Amino acid sequence: MAQPSEGEGAPPRRGRQPAWIGVDWGTSSLRGARFDTDGGVVDERAFARGILTVTPGGFAAVFEDCFGDWMKPDGTRCLISGMAGSQQGWLEAAYCPCPASLDDVSARLAWVEPRRIAIVPGLSCEHTGTPDVMRGEETQVFGALRLLGLDSGTFVMPGTHSKWIRVDAGRIEAFTTLMTGEFYALLRQHSILARTLPPDDAELQGAAFDAGVAHALRSPGLLQSAFSVRTLSLFERMPLNDRPSYLSGLVIGEELRTRGVQGGEVVAIGAEALTRRYERALAQCGVRVRSVGAQATWSGLWSVATRIAA
Amino acid sequence: MAQPSEGEGAPPRRGRQPAWIGVDWGTSSLRGARFDTDGGVVDERAFARGILTVTPGGFAAVFEDCFGDWMKPDGTRCLISGMAGSQQGWLEAAYCPCPASLDDVSARLAWVEPRRIAIVPGLSCEHTGTPDVMRGEETQVFGALRLLGLDSGTFVMPGTHSKWIRVDAGRIEAFTTLMTGEFYALLRQHSILARTLPPDDAELQGAAFDAGVAHALRSPGLLQSAFSVRTLSLFERMPLNDRPSYLSGLVIGEELRTRGVQGGEVVAIGAEALTRRYERALAQCGVRVRSVGAQATWSGLWSVATRIAA
Numbered sequence: 001m002a003q004p005s006e007g008e009g010a011p012p013r014r015g016r017q018p019a020w021i022g023v024d025w026g027t028s029s030l031r032g033a034r035f036d037t038d039g040g041v042v043d044e045r046a047f048a049r050g051i052l053t054v055t056p057g058g059f060a061a062v063f064e065d066c067f068g069d070w071m072k073p074d075g076t077r078c079l080i081s082g083m084a085g086s087q088q089g090w091l092e093a094a095y096c097p098c099p100a101s102l103d104d105v106s107a108r109l110a111w112v113e114p115r116r117i118a119i120v121p122g123l124s125c126e127h128t129g130t131p132d133v134m135r136g137e138e139t140q141v142f143g144a145l146r147l148l149g150l151d152s153g154t155f156v157m158p159g160t161h162s163k164w165i166r167v168d169a170g171r172i173e174a175f176t177t178l179m180t181g182e183f184y185a186l187l188r189q190h191s192i193l194a195r196t197l198p199p200d201d202a203e204l205q206g207a208a209f210d211a212g213v214a215h216a217l218r219s220p221g222l223l224q225s226a227f228s229v230r231t232l233s234l235f236e237r238m239p240l241n242d243r244p245s246y247l248s249g250l251v252i253g254e255e256l257r258t259r260g261v262q263g264g265e266v267v268a269i270g271a272e273a274l275t276r277r278y279e280r281a282l283a284q285c286g287v288r289v290r291s292v293g294a295q296a297t298w299s300g301l302w303s304v305a306t307r308i309a310a
Numbered sequence: 311m312a313q314p315s316e317g318e319g320a321p322p323r324r325g326r327q328p329a330w331i332g333v334d335w336g337t338s339s340l341r342g343a344r345f346d347t348d349g350g351v352v353d354e355r356a357f358a359r360g361i362l363t364v365t366p367g368g369f370a371a372v373f374e375d376c377f378g379d380w381m382k383p384d385g386t387r388c389l390i391s392g393m394a395g396s397q398q399g400w401l402e403a404a405y406c407p408c409p410a411s412l413d414d415v416s417a418r419l420a421w422v423e424p425r426r427i428a429i430v431p432g433l434s435c436e437h438t439g440t441p442d443v444m445r446g447e448e449t450q451v452f453g454a455l456r457l458l459g460l461d462s463g464t465f466v467m468p469g470t471h472s473k474w475i476r477v478d479a480g481r482i483e484a485f486t487t488l489m490t491g492e493f494y495a496l497l498r499q500h501s502i503l504a505r506t507l508p509p510d511d512a513e514l515q516g517a518a519f520d521a522g523v524a525h526a527l528r529s530p531g532l533l534q535s536a537f538s539v540r541t542l543s544l545f546e547r548m549p550l551n552d553r554p555s556y557l558s559g560l561v562i563g564e565e566l567r568t569r570g571v572q573g574g575e576v577v578a579i580g581a582e583a584l585t586r587r588y589e590r591a592l593a594q595c596g597v598r599v600r601s602v603g604a605q606a607t608w609s610g611l612w613s614v615a616t617r618i619a620a
Contacts, residue, residue, distance in 0.1 A: 178537070
């Protein structure tokens with residue numbers, strides 16, 4: 001890669017920004033992006049090499065395998081977010097307690113190799129004696145703030161373990177985890193409800209999804225509302241192909257009921273298939289939604305990179 | 311079996327009560343009881359022959375195999391409650407709509423063989439457009455009423471699918487199903503929480519169970535509170551053997567939160583290991599509990615038998 005030439009006659013730049021790559025290393029997937037000098041993404045890669053597939057001691061080899069060529073020339077640096085910083089990951093990055101700003105997180109990187117590869121720490125917070133944790137989502141939130149030009153707001157990150165995050169003046173003040181996606185999978189695959197569901201999820205049936213959301217919002221809880229999948233099937237009041245969408249609506253609606261969501265604005269960060277469902281469900285609560293996709297991770301990693309002294 | 315002799319000189323009794331046996335045929339188990347002429351249970355049997363183990367058309371053979379000898383002499387009758395009356399059972403007994411009294415249920419038996427074997431129908435009710443159903447629990451409630459000398463009250467039947475039942479003047483007015491036991495099993499066996507739990511449930515750890523109940527009661531919902539099993543484990547704030555009891559407390563506490571239980575009195579019907587947990591959890595809500603065991607089924611079947619004209 002050609003080095004940018006320095007202007008003749010100008011004083012030699014000290015601490016010229018090194019080249020950076022960003023890596024999102026989660027439980028089940030490994031993704032990377034290569035940045036240009038302005039933080040633009042010039043290349044992306046994804047591998048089915050989540051941390052669950054890597055044996056202890058094997059992280060460096062997987063990293064070199066997947067991104068070794070991107071780490072040339074020498075001096076190129078890498079920032080990693082996600083579960084790679086967990087106890088089961090490459091190097092444990094101690095949780096940064098909330099409230100936490102981008103500067104707080106950037107000051108607590110766990111360096112796998114000095115001045116070469118660093119892991120962004122996750123965050124922890126406390127709810128009346130119960131801890132909560134995230135790894136990776138903090139980076140996406142900082143990225144979404146940059147992408148949207150915000151410094152405050154409420155963020156939802158739908159997924160296996162959904163996160164609701166409150167940001168004020170650039171600091172993540174508090175957050176809450178809800179096991180929404182996992183409950184859906186448990187009910188879909190392993191519960192008695194699975195017997196009344198088709199083997200595969202068809203595409204989203206909007207009206208059935210909306211009915212599930214509405215039912216969950218007026219129900220006192222999912223232990224009770226989930227049984228309606230069985231009884232509506234038993235009495236043949238719901239077509240087979242509507243049932244997965246209805247169950248999805250029930251579980252997402254339960255998340256909104258639990259959060260007591262009503263009005264206002266929320267930023268949803270995640271894959272479009274999922275954020276679209278949340279937009280639809282949140283509309284029933286009178287909430288305006290702005291959605292941001294996977295680029296939030298790269299934007300967040302770049303934001304951290306700009307905080308690191310060359 | 312010796313026929314009871316009739317008093318000399320007395321007019322011959324018409325419609326002498328036949329001998330009765332009662333059968334509780336559920337999804338996973340098959341139990342039977344033989345009654346004396348006053349409804350006392352003189353013998354009991356249990357088999358691992360729940361309806362899921364019986365092929366369509368195979369019910370009569372399983373019944374004769376398990377209880378054929380008890381059906382002598384000819385004229386002996388049998389009442390069956392439970393899932394044997396479902397679509398997947400021996401003979402479908404149409405749901406009896408709520409409100410429903412013992413007389414209503416007794417008038418709607420599904421006779422497998424006229425004057426020999428009958429199935430007690432389950433009940434249905436409606437909650438704002440969503441049906442709810444039970445099969446077998448109605449019989450236990452009628453039995454508990456007889457055993458305790460009550461005609462009204464609130465009943466809880468803990469289990470895979472817990473039922474909360476309201477009885478007024480001998481009629482079951484309404485009921486609600488909560489998938490409490492099933493959610494526990496899903497989280498215990500198939501969720502990410504399973505990774506932080508010991509392979510076997512030790513005996514109940516009372517303080518950990520109570521802490522789970524308390525946490526669920528102050529939490530807005532299980533999607534959120536369940537994650538505390540993971541984080542308390544992660545931060546080593548809960549010993550390994552406490553965790554299954556804590557999770558059990560969370561799920562049962564969620565049931566009580568969902569029901570909005572506060573003060574008053576409840577009758578718990580079920581196996582002692584489970585009703586004891588509910589007594590303990592309900593105590594946190596200031597609820598007095600009376601518990602009734604498996605004999606409620608036999609008492610209920612006998613109550614139905616006494617309503618049937620010889």
